[in-house]
Amino acid sequence: MLFGMTMSMSRKGDCYDNAPMESFWGSLKNELVHHCRFATRAEARQAVTEYIEIFYNRQRKQARLGYLSPATFTQQFNKMRLAA
Numbered sequence: 001m002l003f004g005m006t007m008s009m010s011r012k013g014d015c016y017d018n019a020p021m022e023s024f025w026g027s028l029k030n031e032l033v034h035h036c037r038f039a040t041r042a043e044a045r046q047a048v049t050e051y052i053e054i055f056y057n058r059q060r061k062q063a064r065l066g067y068l069s070p071a072t073f074t075q076q077f078n079k080m081r082l083a084a
Contacts, residue, residue: 024056027056027060028048028051028052032048032051033048056070057069057071058070058071
């Protein structure tokens with residue numbers, strides 16, 4: 001166990017393990033990749049990095065996180081954890 005997390009150990013073909021990542025890749029493709037034409041790999045890498053670090057983590061509201069961004073959710077979680 002690393003950082004208090006348990007690794008997933010499900011069987012082959014268990015679609016629920018991969019669902020969060022599949023959802024993320026779908027969002028990335030629909031919100032960025034399908035709307036852009038990149039001239040170079042470096043340009044694509046920069047755009048994807050900005051999407052993840054600036055938009056997805058700090059601004060994009062997530063229904064499963066109570067309509068908070070991942071960064072805001074993490075800050076609130078850590079505040080509650082420290083207060084307890």
